[in-house]
Amino acid sequence: MKIAISAATGHFGQLAIQELLKTVAAGDIVAVVRNREKGQRLLPAGITVRQADYTDEVAMTTALAGIDRLLFISSVPGGPISRQQQHANVVKAAQAAGVSYVAYTSFAKADTAQSPLSKDHVATEALLKASGLQVSFLRNAWYLEK
Template sequence: MSPRILVTAATGQLGRLVVQALLATVPAASIVAAVRSPDKAADLAALGVEVRAADYSKPETLGPALAGIDRVLLISSSEIGQRTTQHANVIDAAVKAGVKRLVYTSILHADTSPLGLAAEHVATEKRIVASGLPYVLLRNSWYLENYNANIQPAIAHGAVFGAAGDGRIAAASRADYADAAAKALTLDAPASLYELAGDEAFTMAEWAAALAEVSGKPVVYQNMPQADYAALLVQIGLPAPFADLLADSDVGASKGGLFDDSRTLSRLIGRPTTTLKSALAAALKG
């Protein structure tokens, strides 16, 4: 009998891709989609996937959601500043439910990362290890899709701005990381940690050059001091805390925080990771 696998945040951008990846090898009846709004998962239910209500911030929903579940994918929350508590709620519920494997999406080289974003991931990793649950930590680098919102403005203005300097960014697509999560949920392996990153690292100047080549429009990269970049992001409408986070992440990238050349991700998924140019071409086509 196939183990029962639960994917949290299953209607999110990564979660949906993980469910799709699982459906390629796992019976739909063995997959459970945990979502805050079950009505948004009607398409998953139509595929035979069971849908259960679960909210990281509402512990009373987590026990019923995890009942009878063997393996859980905890996709990190998007609510920065609340994640440590939210994740702890899921971990505690998984312990009570007798889950046999907990897979968590962390950040690349979390324990040594210069990115401020890493702190909540480190706290979550420690909570998982201390829980006694069998676990797999998927330390993901950046998503190629993180830059998609920059594409049209960069083409329009002929420039993309940032504070990443010459830092090399080993990004991969959401689909690449989703395939890795599906593997971690289905393979039988002891507690493990994977540093996951794209095969092809690039600087932001190289990102701009790739966009120029794919779009046929001149695009260059303009590096800025961290404070100036954060101020620019606020000027174009981002909330100050989010602008500060993005600027901090860029500076972290300049220090090597998003680089890894181990090719662990492509070995795990059994294929090369998505290339920058193919991702840009797909984004431009919409």
């Protein structure tokens, strides 16, 4: 079984990979990164590093080829392409690539939250629910791991 971690060079992505390596062989882990050189420098040897950006649905589909499970780490808002569009690209790519299960880092109580910060997460959860993919929503209040 191949497991991918998106945004793998970020702080949370690196921590997720370190934890995953405790129970999964490095050869079964795929790190999806924007910058391949940075990924190869920062991430453990033995895992596969694939380059893709949330803004590029085609590249993301290619990066997710052969992936069974995906940890979809939400993007940072405020870029030239909206976070909602970026997340829609990832959901479409996961569907096209045949990913069977997605765990998404959402927002605390996203199903009832009224905060403006929750809007993108609510939209992403709706897309994932409608996608036909098996999903879990990780609704931690904040990801402040050391």
